[in-house]
Amino acid sequence: MKFAAPETGETLVGMAYGPGAADLVVQHRDRIDYLEMPFEQLRHAPALGDIQNDIPLILHCASLSIAGFVSPQDAVLDDIDSTAKRMKTPWIGEHLAYVTAEPFVEEEGRDSRPTSLNYTVCPQYNEELLDNVAKNLATLAPKFDVPVILENPPQYFASPDSTMSQIDFLRALAERCDVRFILDLSHYAITAYNDNFDPVEEFDRLPLERVVEVHMSGHSLQSGIMWDDHAVCASETSFDLLERLLDRARPSAITFEYNWDRFPDATIASHLDRTHELIQRA
Amino acid sequence: MTAARLQSAIAAGLSNPTLLKDWSARPQELKQAGIDVETLDFHAIRKFAGLGCKVRHNELRRELPLSFRFVKAAGIEIDFFAAYAEHLAESGKTLAKTKEERADGLLLFANKWLDRSDRKNALFWDVLQHEMAIFAAKHRAQQPASEKPAPSGLNGHSVMRTQGTLQLRILHFNPADIAQALQAEGPEWEAVPPANCLMGYWRANDGQAVHVMELDALSFEVLRLLDGNRSLDDISMLLLDEAASPAFLSSVQQLATLDLNGDGSSIVCSA
Numbered sequence: 001m002k003f004a005a006p007e008t009g010e011t012l013v014g015m016a017y018g019p020g021a022a023d024l025v026v027q028h029r030d031r032i033d034y035l036e037m038p039f040e041q042l043r044h045a046p047a048l049g050d051i052q053n054d055i056p057l058i059l060h061c062a063s064l065s066i067a068g069f070v071s072p073q074d075a076v077l078d079d080i081d082s083t084a085k086r087m088k089t090p091w092i093g094e095h096l097a098y099v100t101a102e103p104f105v106e107e108e109g110r111d112s113r114p115t116s117l118n119y120t121v122c123p124q125y126n127e128e129l130l131d132n133v134a135k136n137l138a139t140l141a142p143k144f145d146v147p148v149i150l151e152n153p154p155q156y157f158a159s160p161d162s163t164m165s166q167i168d169f170l171r172a173l174a175e176r177c178d179v180r181f182i183l184d185l186s187h188y189a190i191t192a193y194n195d196n197f198d199p200v201e202e203f204d205r206l207p208l209e210r211v212v213e214v215h216m217s218g219h220s221l222q223s224g225i226m227w228d229d230h231a232v233c234a235s236e237t238s239f240d241l242l243e244r245l246l247d248r249a250r251p252s253a254i255t256f257e258y259n260w261d262r263f264p265d266a267t268i269a270s271h272l273d274r275t276h277e278l279i280q281r282a
Numbered sequence: 283m284t285a286a287r288l289q290s291a292i293a294a295g296l297s298n299p300t301l302l303k304d305w306s307a308r309p310q311e312l313k314q315a316g317i318d319v320e321t322l323d324f325h326a327i328r329k330f331a332g333l334g335c336k337v338r339h340n341e342l343r344r345e346l347p348l349s350f351r352f353v354k355a356a357g358i359e360i361d362f363f364a365a366y367a368e369h370l371a372e373s374g375k376t377l378a379k380t381k382e383e384r385a386d387g388l389l390l391f392a393n394k395w396l397d398r399s400d401r402k403n404a405l406f407w408d409v410l411q412h413e414m415a416i417f418a419a420k421h422r423a424q425q426p427a428s429e430k431p432a433p434s435g436l437n438g439h440s441v442m443r444t445q446g447t448l449q450l451r452i453l454h455f456n457p458a459d460i461a462q463a464l465q466a467e468g469p470e471w472e473a474v475p476p477a478n479c480l481m482g483y484w485r486a487n488d489g490q491a492v493h494v495m496e497l498d499a500l501s502f503e504v505l506r507l508l509d510g511n512r513s514l515d516d517i518s519m520l521l522l523d524e525a526a527s528p529a530f531l532s533s534v535q536q537l538a539t540l541d542l543n544g545d546g547s548s549i550v551c552s553a
Contacts, residue, residue, distance in 0.1 A: 019344060069286035101293035102286060104301075104315070115293040119334045128285045156333075157326035160318045161288050222360040223329050231343070231350070260340050261350070 003088040004034040004056035006252040011279045018259025025055045031272040036060045036255045059089040066136045067123035068098030070114045077143050093182050095120040096150040124159035125169040134177050149212050151182035154190040154228045166191050167205050174207035184215035185238040193226040208249045217257035231261035246282035299331045299368040332364025346413040355469050356402050366391050389414050402471050412457040415449040419483040419492040422447050427487040428551035436535050438526040441553040443510030449483040486547045493542040510553035
């Protein structure tokens with residue numbers, strides 16, 4: 001088994017697990033330090049974890065519903081904990097979002113189980129949510145031996161209940177809690193487009209010094225909305241922002257989420273090499 | 283409104299997009315829950331349900347690479363999957379468990395949803411059919427191999443059938459032309475020429491490779507009608523209104539000796 005243990009000041013470069021990951025590891029052996037493994041896939045197919053014989057894994061989750069009001073089941077928490085221990089992941093990545101909510105209609109005869117989605121949803125940004133995320137973090141983080149770090153979600157629609165922007169929310173959360181972040185640069189660019197602000201101008205307002213991991217992937221514009229798209233390469237803007245981040249902070253890991261489709265090996269090689277160069281130059 | 287209540291409404295709408303339609307027409311239920319309906323972006327939430335539906339079909343990307351590339355390049359990816367998510371909710375269906383069933387469900391929905399008088403939609407329909415036929419030839423059950431290969435001298439009484447897995451499709455554009463158009467940054471759909479393509483997709487018994495063939499009209503119809511029951515005279519009567527002529531028998535003989543795999547196996551055998 002191989003383990004990811006970035007030393008202080010070191011930045012690892014990895015890929016998100018997806019179809020053809022084993023081939024990727026062989027093909028780009030010298031470029032990839034780790035794979036980021038989704039807990040939900042691993043839970044469904046534990047044999048996927050065998051790949052850790054060849055390459056270290058970092059655990060990524062979409063099950064804690066940290067911005068929601070329905071607590072994850074104990075069995076899920078136990079599984080995340082045992083997976084994290086077995087994997088010796090340096091942290092557990094989680095979305096600053098919700099995947100479960102109370103049923104909307106609670107009438108007699110109607111399904112009273114919470115609504116569980118298969119994908120994370122960006123929450124509203126207000127004081128109530130801030131309290132809720134801080135409370136959830138305080139409850140959930142001690143259940144694990146390693147830190148839970150939170151990823152900025154893509155914002156596709158304005159929430160009626162929001163009183164602050166996503167950036168202000170992240171700043172407020174960083175002030176209130178001892179929290180670290182995954183900065184997904186594509187999610188950031190998506191939020192900027194959909195919420196109509198300039199991603200470059202606003203970038204320095206992000207709590208960059210709290211960023212432990214960076215996600216790089218693509219996005220695409222359809223029906224007037226910018227969408228997350230892991231079948232598309234990271235944009236030039238994302239690389240520019242990565243360079244700017246590296247001037248300011250030293251994340252421990254940079255993960256390419258090119259996992260919805262098969263990318264040409266030459267593209268993967270050039271993006272990984274470019275990233276290694278940016279890290280060295282910083 | 284409480285934050286939890288709002289999340290409940292959004293999650294319910296994403297999980298069952300028909301609710302979004304109902305709420306935008308009759309917002310009373312939401313208003314009663316204290317949700318400011320005017321500020322809920324139903325359009326974006328509905329499309330977001332489409333993104334979720336699309337992501338859940340990612341495992342089909344390897345089987346249907348051109349189709350996925352097409353919907354993205356044509357800018358209909360989110361609309362298509364949002365409509366599909368709504369369709370599933372309206373019909374009370376959940377997403378199928380297996381890849382094969384998901385692919386079938388997608389094709390059935392596309393057949394209903396696409397307005398094929400629109401060129402872009404017609405191109406998408408053909409490329410989807412083409413890739414689905416390859417997928418089906420790869421995964422569907424096979425006609426067992428025959429111990430009786432087609433005789434060298436066929437006559438009108440000969441009864442034949444296909445072996446392996448054969449899929450037949452009529453396309454109105456050549457898939458190779460669509461694939462070519464998709465290589466461009468901004469594909470020019472109008473530049474893809476119409477074509478009448480009679481396609482066969484065949485995998486030999488125990489074979490891995492799917493052979494894609496463009497067939498002439500007679501071969502296409504003969505393959506469609508070879509069922510192990512009809513004689514060649516019967517088939518010729520159906521197609522040409524006459525008993526099997528020497529020219530007809532010679533065409534069938536050619537099909538029967540077509541060795542696509544290079545190992546002596548053929549599409550057609552004696553019943």
